[in-house]
Amino acid sequence: MDDVALRALVPHVLSVLVRRGADFATAEDAVQEALIRALRTWPDDPPRDPEGWLVTVAWRAFLDMARSESARRDRELRVEVDPPPGEVSALDDTLHLYFLCAHPDLTPSSAVALTLRAVGGLTTRQIAEAYLVPEATMAQRISRAKRTVAAAGVERPGDVRTVMRVLYLVFNEGYSGDVDLAAEAIRLTRQLASQADDPEADGLLALMLLHHARRASRTSPDGALVPLAEQDRSRWDTATIAEGVAILQAALARDRLGEYQCQAAIAALHADAPRFDDTDWVQIVEWYDELLRVADTPVVRLNRAVAVGEADGAPAGLAALATVDEGVPRHTAVAAHLHERNGDLELAARLYADAARSAPNLAERDHQTRQAARVNQLLRESG
Amino acid sequence: MAKYLLLKHYQGAPEPVNCIPMSEWTPQEVSDHIRFMQDFGARLEETGELVDAQGLAPEGRWVTAGADGQPITDGPFAETKDLIAGWMIVDVDSEERAYQLAAELSRAPGAGGEPIHEWLEVRAFMEAPPTIEG
Numbered sequence: 001m002d003d004v005a006l007r008a009l010v011p012h013v014l015s016v017l018v019r020r021g022a023d024f025a026t027a028e029d030a031v032q033e034a035l036i037r038a039l040r041t042w043p044d045d046p047p048r049d050p051e052g053w054l055v056t057v058a059w060r061a062f063l064d065m066a067r068s069e070s071a072r073r074d075r076e077l078r079v080e081v082d083p084p085p086g087e088v089s090a091l092d093d094t095l096h097l098y099f100l101c102a103h104p105d106l107t108p109s110s111a112v113a114l115t116l117r118a119v120g121g122l123t124t125r126q127i128a129e130a131y132l133v134p135e136a137t138m139a140q141r142i143s144r145a146k147r148t149v150a151a152a153g154v155e156r157p158g159d160v161r162t163v164m165r166v167l168y169l170v171f172n173e174g175y176s177g178d179v180d181l182a183a184e185a186i187r188l189t190r191q192l193a194s195q196a197d198d199p200e201a202d203g204l205l206a207l208m209l210l211h212h213a214r215r216a217s218r219t220s221p222d223g224a225l226v227p228l229a230e231q232d233r234s235r236w237d238t239a240t241i242a243e244g245v246a247i248l249q250a251a252l253a254r255d256r257l258g259e260y261q262c263q264a265a266i267a268a269l270h271a272d273a274p275r276f277d278d279t280d281w282v283q284i285v286e287w288y289d290e291l292l293r294v295a296d297t298p299v300v301r302l303n304r305a306v307a308v309g310e311a312d313g314a315p316a317g318l319a320a321l322a323t324v325d326e327g328v329p330r331h332t333a334v335a336a337h338l339h340e341r342n343g344d345l346e347l348a349a350r351l352y353a354d355a356a357r358s359a360p361n362l363a364e365r366d367h368q369t370r371q372a373a374r375v376n377q378l379l380r381e382s383g
Numbered sequence: 384m385a386k387y388l389l390l391k392h393y394q395g396a397p398e399p400v401n402c403i404p405m406s407e408w409t410p411q412e413v414s415d416h417i418r419f420m421q422d423f424g425a426r427l428e429e430t431g432e433l434v435d436a437q438g439l440a441p442e443g444r445w446v447t448a449g450a451d452g453q454p455i456t457d458g459p460f461a462e463t464k465d466l467i468a469g470w471m472i473v474d475v476d477s478e479e480r481a482y483q484l485a486a487e488l489s490r491a492p493g494a495g496g497e498p499i500h501e502w503l504e505v506r507a508f509m510e511a512p513p514t515i516e517g
């Protein structure tokens with residue numbers, strides 16, 4: 001059994017413990033302990049019934065934890081050793097776990113950490129490595145999140161919106177570290193979409209798949225960012241694109257449009273173009289207009305200005321840009337690009353250099369620095 | 384979810400309210416200050432926000448490569464304008480939270496047990512580019 005298959009069992013094992021009467025926070029610790037033991041012993045000694053093994057070991061760990069906790073409190077054993085018969089709940093437990101981990105009282109980083117551990121079945125160490133923080137800090141973040149959930153009451157969990165927001169954050173974290181967070185986000189969103197009756201969950205899954213399909217072409221071998229126009233489209237994963245498009249089409253047919261479906265539609269139009277010059281920018285602008293109706297944010301307006309520049313020419317793009325809040329990240333980079341296309345190379349070179357200085361990440365800074373250098377070289381050669 | 388560096392300066396920061404140098408405090412005031420810093424770090428670990436906390440030796444040297452590629456050192460220079468004392472790295476949900484933590488750190492007790500109101504420099508880390516670019 002591979003690591004991913006093992007982790008897929010985690011939410012169900014946790015649900016079994018909670019159904020037997022264990023409190024969420026302790027049960028979650030117990031499942032984590034069983035998981036760590038499984039990762040250690042299964043390679044040499046695989047169990048015949050992996051899920052049964054996990055339930056048994058996690059339940060014993062729970063009893064030990066509950067006993068030592070209660071011994072510490074009043075030196076009396078209060079917990080029944082025999083598990084009460086596991087009732088089969090009609091409620092969907094895994095979905096409930098998702099909602100609990102995306103509790104509205106949690107900060108985004110806490111909700112992300114708790115979701116990756118309790119639903120994703122990652123170890124604290126793996127989550128800490130993925131987010132580049134010490135393991136002790138991540139352990140505290142997770143137990144604090146569980147205390148928050150317990151204090152707020154498990155009866156008022158988040159909903160499918162808050163869960164989608166958390167999974168979007170996980171996906172967007174990128175590909176750094178040992179654990180592939182993008183793949184993990186796709187796995188969890190797939191699970192969510194199969195259980196939540198919401199076309200936006202399908203839209204989010206489609207969006208992730210369509211971006212994931214371009215992964216290999218997004219960076220050059222030396223790690224530099226490759227813009228969409230220059231990506232080697234033969235390296236796009238056509239099977240994943242086809243899957244994303246099919247999921248999106250089924251979601252759109254249900255006629256309950258939302259921001260993830262709009263974003264996925266834009267990604268699908270990019271994926272559909274064999275060459276950059278074949279891109280259907282007019283339709284992309286129309287989807288940005290739809291997106292603005294459901295989620296009017298400066299980032300959406302900025303990206304719309306880029307699309308308008310492609311569809312109707314640089315002057316139209318600059319006019320669209322004039323209505324966008326200048327404080328939004330990458331505003332200067334977009335301005336530089338549009339001015340270059342408009343033929344104003346000197347202004348473009350200056351703006352590219354400004355964009356490099358205000359870039360929010362290293363790949364973007366390096367990319368904008370190269371752009372500035374390229375345009376300055378053009379200017380020297382022509383002057 | 385972004386990392387920030389909270390930089391503490393020996394020299395080069397604007398002057399704090401309580402600016403009596405540490406060497407002129409009472410030993411108890413020095414101990415109280417150090418205890419505050421330790422407690423602050425421990426509390427940040429508890430909130431799941433601490434990434435790192437380090438102090439630097441005040442004296443540094445400038446190093447360059449000579450013609451043969453071997454290091455050539457210069458300094459230390461007493462007149463250096465900007466001198467970093469140490470840092471904390473935090474992983475927080477917002478820029479506001481990073482400022483809030485810097486403000487708490489700024490109120491570390493100094494002479495007379497009064498808050499120093501030291502100026503801290505807060506700098507955002509460059510992180511990985513987002514997967515969904517637009």
